[in-house]
Amino acid sequence: MKKFSLLLLTLTFGLMAMSFAPHGAMSNVLGLSGASLKAEDGPMNWERTSHDFGVIEQDAPVSYDFVFTNESGQAMIITKVKPSCGCTATNYPEAPIQPGESASITCTYNAKAMGKFRKSIVVNTNVNYGEAVLYISGEVK
Known part of the structure; x- marks a missing residue:
């Protein structure tokens, strides 16, 4: 149960961090923008x-x-x-x-x-x- 809670907490914080990223930042990380x-x-x-x-x-x-x-x-x-x-x-x-x-x-x-x-x-x-x-x-x- 502790492992599941830790996984859920990590996933939640990861998604929150991605939602606060500047517009276009994730596409740069994924190699989808002109910068790549x-x-x-x-x-x-x-x-x-x-x-x-x-x-x-x-x-x-x-x-x-x-x-x-x-x-x-x-x-x-x-x-x-x-x-x-x-x-x-x-x-x-x-x-x-x-x-x-x-x-x-x-x-x-x-x-x-x-x-x-x-x-x-x-x-x-x-x-x-x-x-x-x-x-x-x-x-x-």
């Missing part, structure tokens, strides 16, 4: 969505330009670019990118720790699509 789409599937046609720097030196910043073309049919504004850590800086155009135009997002990684790394950069735009996720990786010697 691959960067290649959206209105930004990327030349590449990942870059491997190979072996790099510690405290020697390295950069890579992720080039894309706006294929959305409307002027695109990059609203936010968020790296996964403070060791990665980004630079991106603030002006609207017209349909058919190409632009780039520069990612600069400054390694402080030795070893392998893989970092993500999340890109948001005014085009209703979700997020594009870019990746940089390498090894610090």
